Amino acid sequence: MTPTFPFSAIVGQEEMRLAILLAAIEPRLGGVLVFGDRGTGKSTAVRGLAALLPKLRVVAGCPYGCDPAAPCDDCLASSRVKDGKAVRTNLVQAPVVDLPLGATEDRVVGALDLERALSQGIKAFEPGLLARANRGFLYVDEVNLLEDHLVDLLIDVAASGENVVEREGLSVRHPARFVLVGSGNPEEGELRPQLLDRFGLSVEVTTPTDLAQRIEVVKRRDAYERDPLAFAARWKKEDERTRRKVTAARERLDRVEVDDAALEAAARLCMQLGTDGLRGELTLMRAARAVAALDGAARVTTAELRRIAAPALRHRLRRDPLDDSGSTARVDRALVEVFG
Amino acid sequence: MNDGALREVVRHADWDDASLAAACIAVDPIGLGGVLVRAAAGPVRDAWLARWRALLPASTPVRNVPLHVDRDRLHGGIDLAASLVAGRPVEQAGLLVQVDGGYVVLAMAERIDVSVAASIAAVLESTDAGRGARTRFAVIALDEGDGDEHVPDALVERLALCVDLRACSIKAVIDAPRHDIDAARERLPRVTVGDDVIAALCETAGTLGIDSMRMPFFALRAACAIAALEGRDAVDEDDAARAARLVFAKRVRRLPAQDASQEASQEASGDADAAPDDAADRPDPDPSSGGPDEQADSDPTSDAVDAAAHADADASPPSPDVRESLEDVVLEAAVAAIPAGLLARLAADAAAQRAAQPIRLCHGMRDHRIRQQC
Numbered sequence: 052m053t054p055t056f057p058f059s060a061i062v063g064q065e066e067m068r069l070a071i072l073l074a075a076i077e078p079r080l081g082g083v084l085v086f087g088d089r090g091t092g093k094s095t096a097v098r099g100l101a102a103l104l105p106k107l108r109v110v111a112g113c114p115y116g117c118d119p120a121a122p123c124d125d126c127l128a129s130s131r132v133k134d135g136k137a138v139r140t141n142l143v144q145a146p147v148v149d150l151p152l153g154a155t156e157d158r159v160v161g162a163l164d165l166e167r168a169l170s171q172g173i174k175a176f177e178p179g180l181l182a183r184a185n186r187g188f189l190y191v192d193e194v195n196l197l198e199d200h201l202v203d204l205l206i207d208v209a210a211s212g213e214n215v216v217e218r219e220g221l222s223v224r225h226p227a228r229f230v231l232v233g234s235g236n237p238e239e240g241e242l243r244p245q246l247l248d249r250f251g252l253s254v255e256v257t258t259p260t261d262l263a264q265r266i267e268v269v270k271r272r273d274a275y276e277r278d279p280l281a282f283a284a285r286w287k288k289e290d291e292r293t294r295r296k297v298t299a300a301r302e303r304l305d306r307v308e309v310d311d312a313a314l315e316a317a318a319r320l321c322m323q324l325g326t327d328g329l330r331g332e333l334t335l336m337r338a339a340r341a342v343a344a345l346d347g348a349a350r351v352t353t354a355e356l357r358r359i360a361a362p363a364l365r366h367r368l369r370r371d372p373l374d375d376s377g378s379t380a381r382v383d384r385a386l387v388e389v390f391g
Numbered sequence: 392m393n394d395g396a397l398r399e400v401v402r403h404a405d406w407d408d409a410s411l412a413a414a415c416i417a418v419d420p421i422g423l424g425g426v427l428v429r430a431a432a433g434p435v436r437d438a439w440l441a442r443w444r445a446l447l448p449a450s451t452p453v454r455n456v457p458l459h460v461d462r463d464r465l466h467g468g469i470d471l472a473a474s475l476v477a478g479r480p481v482e483q484a485g486l487l488v489q490v491d492g493g494y495v496v497l498a499m500a501e502r503i504d505v506s507v508a509a510s511i512a513a514v515l516e517s518t519d520a521g522r523g524a525r526t527r528f529a530v531i532a533l534d535e536g537d538g539d540e541h542v543p544d545a546l547v548e549r550l551a552l553c554v555d556l557r558a559c560s561i562k563a564v565i566d567a568p569r570h571d572i573d574a575a576r577e578r579l580p581r582v583t584v585g586d587d588v589i590a591a592l593c594e595t596a597g598t599l600g601i602d603s604m605r606m607p608f609f610a611l612r613a614a615c616a617i618a619a620l621e622g623r624d625a626v627d628e629d630d631a632a633r634a635a636r637l638v639f640a641k642r643v644r645r646l647p648a649q650d651a652s653q654e655a656s657q658e659a660s661g662d663a664d665a666a667p668d669d670a671a672d673r674p675d676p677d678p679s680s681g682g683p684d685e686q687a688d689s690d691p692t693s694d695a696v697d698a699a700a701h702a703d704a705d706a707s708p709p710s711p712d713v714r715e716s717l718e719d720v721v722l723e724a725a726v727a728a729i730p731a732g733l734l735a736r737l738a739a740d741a742a743a744q745r746a747a748q749p750i751r752l753c754h755g756m757r758d759h760r761i762r763q764q765c
Contacts (some may be wrong), residue, residue: 088602089605092605152505170481193545265596265604269607
């Protein structure tokens with residue numbers, strides 16, 4: 052199989068790369084939305100993410116890839132788990148599942164297993180994409196073009212972490228905890244606010260204006276297309292290093308200290324911006340902590356808050372009819388007002 | 392040169408570009424992704440399709456995909472009839488898998504549902520057809536849109552080549568040089584590209600406001616295909632310039648010189664009003680019929696208009712005393728092939744932007760209109 056374009060070989064786009072790394076480090080962040088111009092490497096970056104994720108330990112044979120430490124109902128009811136312990140476990144690649152536009156609902160949520168229904172007359176559930184994405188990432192390219200009924204479904208499942216299937220005579224519920232990653236081009240349609248809110252970080256990408264950078268992008272893409280294997284081999288070490296950084300950051304994450312001063316600074320920033328609810332502050336804190344973990348810092352300071360404020364907050368601003376400056380500019384201004 | 396003769400030349404240029412695009416996509420379907428063919432159904436388009444088909448190796452799969460194709464047929468699913476006969480589910484490979492190594496022809500692509508277009512685009516790029524199947528193919532998107540409708544951007548973005556046959560008369564359909572596709576395919580992997588060519592393509596795309604980084608890359612692939620067709624092992628200046636015509640010209644969003652004079656842009660916007668959304672005729676580029684006269688020579692925008700009209704008539708560069716860099720050659724070639732309707736609109740845009748700097752309300756709409764052009 053052709054290897055994907057290595058994450059490390061992406062030129063520039065620091066904010067996007069940081070946001071994707073943070074999502075890999077801290078799944079509770081709630082995923083990343085990458086919005087911007089076409090042809091800026093959005094989907095390339097997301098597809099490169101899989102190679103950076105630490106492997107997952109799963110109950111062998113579980114269709115939802117559940118954690119041996121917390122087996123799902125399906126596993127508990129089966130012979131895969133005995134006395135609350137998994138009989139066999141596997142170490143697998145964390146899933147990064149593509150949700151294609153125009154996917155049918157039965158393919159997303161799962162459906163009646165036709166094969167078994169027809170051949171054996173058994174009513175069985177055939178898991179869908181949401182099942183496969185459990186404990187991993189669900190990627191929707193062109194997320195703003197996703198049909199409404201699929202958006203509704205995602206909003207619901209992303210919030211509850213559980214997929215409830217009541218259709219075709221089936222009644223199934225299974226864990227579907229995934230990190231949502233979306234990308235799109237805002238010129239072609241807006242995202243429903245409820246879905247927007249599900250994303251922890253929102254990144255704006257623009258095409259590189261620096262000629263040298265543009266040339267490098269084209270050169271690397273050309274090298275990759277000509278010989279994907281050789282290109283991937285050349286970047287393997289770098290990807291490996293990034294993966295170790297992610298793994299190390301995950302381990303450090305819980306030890307990163309968030310003191311009252313940092314909490315207060317985050318709260319002041321959110322108040323200044325008038326973001327809705329507490330989700331903004333929570334995301335800002337978690338993201339700043341993940342940044343600190345990535346950098347190997349012991350505690351969150353205003354430096355981390357500054358670095359991640361725009362992606363954590365820019366999609367949570369209320370529209371201000373008297374202020375037509377972009378949301379990034381508004382966050383930057385608030386940063387200056389609050390932190391000086 | 393009189394009007395009629397000039398038009399004839401322009402039309403021939405369109406046909407030449409289209410012929411070259413047909414040869415390119417025959418040589419490198421996978422690298423180039425496909426061709427957007429803007430043309431009404433008719434003998435000219437038929438001639439182009441016939442020419443393209445004639446270039447393909449005999450066993451190449453080509454499938455016409457109708458607008459009403461359903462998802463299962465496109466991406467694979469249960470074969471209902473076979474399943475009922477067999478008493479067990481029989482999977483059927485989708486069209487996109489069946490066409491592996493070949494071409495999908497989308498008729499009336501301007502009417503295609505956005506999600507269908509995006510799903511084809513996704514397979515085109517990821518080669519992942521679902522259920523573990525891999526497929527690589529190219530798309531020939533036939534666009535009969537007359538301005539209101541356009542092929543979804545998600546798809547257009549993944550097709551390297553744009554050809555426009557709407558201004559091309561059947562008289563222009565002449566025999567283009569025969570190419571040895573097999574030899575070119577065999578040569579293609581060996582074709583090398585100098586850094587100067589890559590730089591020139593990147594710079595040109597940037598100058599013309601073409602943001603997507605796919606486009607300079609596509610132009611690079613097209614230049615390699617052209618070099619392979621010409622039997623060369625390295626891309627030269629001419630290959631790069633011709634690739635820029637095929638890839639960039641219909642996607643231009645900004646003219647190279649922003650400080651065009653007022654008169655020229657008014658002239659251009661007048662033309663845009665007279666011929667909204669790319670009527671079949673190009674606006675009259677002949678200075679003697681009331682366009683900008685002396686002023687035109689010193690004016691960058693009308694230079695561009697001029698270049699578009701005269702590029703094939705006389706190859707004299709705007710400033711002959713300056714030795715042209717590779718960038719200039721590539722840029723000029725791309726500008727020369729901008730369709731007249733788009734060119735007029737871009738000039739009008741530049742003028743409007745100067746006239747109303749602070750008001751940017753309609754900007755998005757205008758962008759949208761420009762994208763429709765491509």
